[in-house]
Amino acid sequence: xxxxxxxxxxxxxxxxxxxxxxxxxxxxxxxxxxxxxxxxxxxxxxxxxxxxxxxxxxxxxxxxxxxxxxxxxxxxxxxxxxxxxxxxxxxxxxxxxxxxxxxxxxxxxxxxxxxxxxxxxxxxxxxxxxxxxxxxxxxxxxxxxxxxxxxxxxxxxxxxxxxxxxxxxxxxxxxxxxxxxxxxxxxxxxxxxxxxxxxxxxxxxxxxxxxxxxxxxxxxxxxxxxxxxxxxxxxxxxxxxxxxxxxxxxxxxxxxxxxxxxxxxxxxxxxxxxxxxxxxxxxxxxxxxxxxxxxxxxxxxxxxxxxxxxxxxxxxxxxxxxxxxxxxxxxxxxxxxxxxxxxxxxxxxx
Amino acid sequence: xxxxxxxxxxxxxxxxxxxxxxxxxxxxxxxxxxxxxxxxxxxxxxxxxxxxxxxxxxxxxxxxxxxxxxxxxxxxxxxxxxxxxxxxxxxxxxxxxxxxxxxxxxxxxxxxxxxxxxxxxxxxxxxxxxxxxxxxxxxxxxxxxxxxxxxxxxxxxxxxxxxxxxxxxxxxxxxxxxxxxxxxxxxxxxxxxxxxxxxxxxxxxxxxxxxxxxxxxxxxxxxxxxxxxxxxxxxxxxxxxxxxxxxxxxxxxxxxxxxxxxxxxxxxxxxxxxxxxxxxxxxxxxxxxxxxxxxxxxxxxxxxxxxxxxxxxxxxxxxxxxxxxxxxxxxxxxxxxxxxxxxxxxxxxxxxxxxxxxxxxxxxxxxxxxxxxxxxxxxxxxxxxxxxxxxxxxxxxxxxxxxxxxxxxxxxxxxxxxxxxxxxxxxxxxxxxxxxxxxxxxxxxxxxxxxxxxxxxxxxxxxxxxxxxxxxxxxxxxxxxxxxxxxxxxxxxxxxxxxxxxxxxxxxxxxxxxxxxxxxxxxxxxx
Numbered sequence: 001x002x003x004x005x006x007x008x009x010x011x012x013x014x015x016x017x018x019x020x021x022x023x024x025x026x027x028x029x030x031x032x033x034x035x036x037x038x039x040x041x042x043x044x045x046x047x048x049x050x051x052x053x054x055x056x057x058x059x060x061x062x063x064x065x066x067x068x069x070x071x072x073x074x075x076x077x078x079x080x081x082x083x084x085x086x087x088x089x090x091x092x093x094x095x096x097x098x099x100x101x102x103x104x105x106x107x108x109x110x111x112x113x114x115x116x117x118x119x120x121x122x123x124x125x126x127x128x129x130x131x132x133x134x135x136x137x138x139x140x141x142x143x144x145x146x147x148x149x150x151x152x153x154x155x156x157x158x159x160x161x162x163x164x165x166x167x168x169x170x171x172x173x174x175x176x177x178x179x180x181x182x183x184x185x186x187x188x189x190x191x192x193x194x195x196x197x198x199x200x201x202x203x204x205x206x207x208x209x210x211x212x213x214x215x216x217x218x219x220x221x222x223x224x225x226x227x228x229x230x231x232x233x234x235x236x237x238x239x240x241x242x243x244x245x246x247x248x249x250x251x252x253x254x255x256x257x258x259x260x261x262x263x264x265x266x267x268x269x270x271x272x273x274x275x276x277x278x279x280x281x282x283x284x285x286x287x288x289x290x291x292x293x294x295x296x297x298x299x300x301x302x303x304x305x306x307x308x309x310x311x312x313x314x315x316x317x318x319x320x321x322x323x324x325x326x327x328x329x330x331x332x333x334x335x336x337x338x339x340x341x342x343x344x345x346x347x348x349x350x
Numbered sequence: 351x352x353x354x355x356x357x358x359x360x361x362x363x364x365x366x367x368x369x370x371x372x373x374x375x376x377x378x379x380x381x382x383x384x385x386x387x388x389x390x391x392x393x394x395x396x397x398x399x400x401x402x403x404x405x406x407x408x409x410x411x412x413x414x415x416x417x418x419x420x421x422x423x424x425x426x427x428x429x430x431x432x433x434x435x436x437x438x439x440x441x442x443x444x445x446x447x448x449x450x451x452x453x454x455x456x457x458x459x460x461x462x463x464x465x466x467x468x469x470x471x472x473x474x475x476x477x478x479x480x481x482x483x484x485x486x487x488x489x490x491x492x493x494x495x496x497x498x499x500x501x502x503x504x505x506x507x508x509x510x511x512x513x514x515x516x517x518x519x520x521x522x523x524x525x526x527x528x529x530x531x532x533x534x535x536x537x538x539x540x541x542x543x544x545x546x547x548x549x550x551x552x553x554x555x556x557x558x559x560x561x562x563x564x565x566x567x568x569x570x571x572x573x574x575x576x577x578x579x580x581x582x583x584x585x586x587x588x589x590x591x592x593x594x595x596x597x598x599x600x601x602x603x604x605x606x607x608x609x610x611x612x613x614x615x616x617x618x619x620x621x622x623x624x625x626x627x628x629x630x631x632x633x634x635x636x637x638x639x640x641x642x643x644x645x646x647x648x649x650x651x652x653x654x655x656x657x658x659x660x661x662x663x664x665x666x667x668x669x670x671x672x673x674x675x676x677x678x679x680x681x682x683x684x685x686x687x688x689x690x691x692x693x694x695x696x697x698x699x700x701x702x703x704x705x706x707x708x709x710x711x712x713x714x715x716x717x718x719x720x721x722x723x724x725x726x727x728x729x730x731x732x733x734x735x736x737x738x739x740x741x742x743x744x745x746x747x748x749x750x751x752x753x754x755x756x757x758x759x760x761x762x763x764x765x766x767x768x769x770x771x772x773x774x775x776x777x778x779x780x781x782x783x784x785x786x787x788x789x790x791x792x793x794x795x796x797x798x799x800x801x802x803x804x805x806x807x808x809x810x811x812x813x814x815x816x817x818x819x820x821x822x823x824x825x826x827x828x829x830x831x832x833x834x835x836x837x838x839x840x841x842x843x844x845x846x847x848x849x850x851x852x853x854x855x856x857x858x859x860x861x862x863x864x865x866x867x868x869x870x871x872x873x874x875x876x877x
Contacts, residue, residue: 207749211748211749211750211752212748212749212750213740213741213743213744213750216733216737216740216750217740219729219733220726220729220733220737223726223727223728223729224722224726224727224728226722226723227722227723227724227725227726227727228726228737229705230685230705230715230717230723230724231726231737231738231792232705232706232709232737232738232796233706233737233740234704234706290728290729291728
């Protein structure tokens with residue numbers, strides 16, 4: 001236990017060791033330390049697979065990674081801002097399903113396989129509107145009722161899942177115009193379109209969190225919501241916006257899934273739910289909120305996908321990849337702990 | 351006052367001569383038992399940082415002793431050396447009951463009767479009183495049934511020794527802080543303590559709770575147990591202690607007979623500089639009223655509040671805890687709605703729906719709880735300074751202008767002389783005084799007309815307090831209307847132009863520091 005005075009002494013900056021520790025801590029907070037660590041990991045993983053698997057370092061591999069990453073990636077972005085605010089959105093996957101379902105329903109009502117581009121635009125708009133609405137109601141409940149986000153989003157998850165399964169009777173909805181599949185499997189300038197959508201969303205989040213007043217408020221709320229409220233920030237509005245944007249991002253994920261699978265099914269991507277949380281933590285997001293950057297979460301996503309694709313090429317069982325992801329998080333957590341201990345220095349015992 | 355104690359130490363170094371060492375012991379010197387604890391020439395450094403330099407310390411059995419010093423002066427390090435957590439640098443002497451010990455470990459220190467009650471008390475909040483007091487009976491290598499009746503007997507006996515009665519099964523988390531302290535003391539008794547160190551024991555107690563704690567300490571003392579208060583608060587120290595050891599900048603300033611030293615002198619010794627105790631009151635009633643309150647009432651909190659703060663005036667508001675001061679401040683800041691009455695700013699009636707409205711109208715509120723309400727501790731100094739003025743830093747509608755932000759932060763850090771490494775460091779790296787400057791910065795950034803200060807010096811060192819009030823007086827000089835709320839009567843007395851006394855949710859009286867003595871005022875308030 002460090003006594004009440006040790007911090008005072010460090011703050012006074014009398015020690016030669018203290019400022020150094022603080023600067024490193026500052027580096028960690030700005031996320032740059034995180035970038036270095038994760039970048040190193042990414043290189044290590046690439047070298048490992050490049051060395052063990054001859055076909056690994058090829059354009060095809062990276063294209064396949066870029067095709068597979070967006071669904072998980074966009075859902076992770078939907079998870080990211082609630083976690084940053086000290087909450088959680090357990091309903092991300094089923095929100096995405098329901099929004100995909102709405103899009104599918106609009107497409108089918110407007111001609112099914114023969115539907116035109118306008119119909120698709122309407123379907124897209126409908127999905128986004130529904131996702132925003134779902135997120136908004138969730139945000140209202142979290143912000144004004146004060147219920148814990150885990151409970152609220154858990155209730156939403158079960159509700160949305162039930163509604164979806166009731167409407168689809170557990171089956172697939174398919175039969176979309178051909179160009180829908182082209183979006184999911186097409187490329188522009190050699191880059192898969194879903195990846196471009198993901199990159200756009202990530203860039204949006206990056207700017208929102210790094211530059212916009214809302215992003216600023218999200219970090220503040222995540223660290224201490226009451227102190228933020230006392231500072232004159234409308235924390236209820238902030239919370240409502242957080243879940244609204246999360247819901248909107250779920251809708252994007254739902255539509256991307258629709259184009260990728262050319263069908264909608266409630267339960268698609270269900271396994272992603274906890275992986276999105278894992279990706280956030282792997283990307284250095286503080287589980288208690290307040291700290292974490294979009295870019296390092298994206299880096300973490302790339303690492304997870306590289307591992308998965310590399311193992312796939314090696315012919316390993318896909319479930320092994322999941323096991324490896326989990327163990328990977330354990331290793332990263334332990335490494336972070338050790339790094340923090342080293343940074344804290346010998347000055348702070350126990 | 352030039353008492354014997356004050357002359358003993360000289361300005362900076364412990365006096366070399368025996369006269370300065372122990373002015374109180376001369377009478378009983380011949381037959382005195384060996385001191386319960388004696389430290390001589392204790393030094394400790396962490397890397398290049400000196401935490402203690404050549405410190406001597408002595409407590410007699412049954413003595414009540416104060417270890418006074420500002421944060422960072424080395425008090426905690428000293429406790430940790432005595433309790434075997436840290437090893438002092440070679441050459442230091444540690445004696446218990448006249449016998450010298452080397453290589454003290456925490457276990458040895460415990461067996462020698464050293465008990466430390468830290469400020470957080472280290473109790474098990476969900477366990478009952480008896481379990482907390484007697485929990486050591488459940489320790490040991492071998493599993494064995496815990497004997498509830500034995501535990502309860504022990505707990506009852508210890509409480510009886512202190513003259514207290516508590517429900518033995520009540521979970522500790524539901525007890526008042528004062529009663530939790532009693533539980534912690536009982537636990538020290540179970541461990542057969544002969545020296546009890548209490549770290550900032552009165553920090554979160556009310557006046558009457560402090561009174562009963564002092565009573566408990568007297569009983570310990572009568573039972574031959576030495577008690578060492580470790581504190582940077584001055585008021586309660588002098589009343590009860592026999593001697594006071596003052597530390598400053600890792601060194602011992604001296605040991606003083608408690609009866610011979612004034613608060614004022616003690617503050618000077620702790621900070622190493624003269625403390626301004628002049629009364630600053632000026633008459634500002636001729637100026638325009640900036641904030642006016644008429645017949646304000648909120649059920650169960652305060653009622654019939656009418657007062658005005660004038661331009662350039664510091665209006666003090668004091669009274670015991672629970673007098674409704676903070677509740678009134680929260681209404682003025684738009685956090686709660688009054689049931690009746692009105693608030694006027696510059697003559698115009700305010701209808702505040704939120705604290706944002708209050709901020710926009712020009713009212714700022716420095717919370718009494720800097721840790722959880724005043725600052726977002728984990729986030730950076732820079733972000734905390736600008737959190738109140740985000741709207742003013744917008745660029746291109748959607749973005750925060752990072753240049754403007756950096757400029758604003760830089761200006762405030764310079765202007766208020768906040769000692770920071772970089773503005774990107776978290777607030778937690780700052781001392782209490784510097785944190786309070788950050789709070790001031792974030793509110794001054796809103797360019798308020800009225801600044802409400804609610805206990806602005808809680809957890810701030812004596813020296814830093816003076817600096818904070820210099821800033822506050824300067825703001826008033828420039829025309830800001832300031833409402834200074836505090837339960838530290840001297841603080842209000844020395845800094846306010848007028849003082850309102852609140853009691854039971856009402857304004858019980860108005861005083862002017864230049865017409866009333868501090869003693870009179872304290873008598874009225876603590877009566």
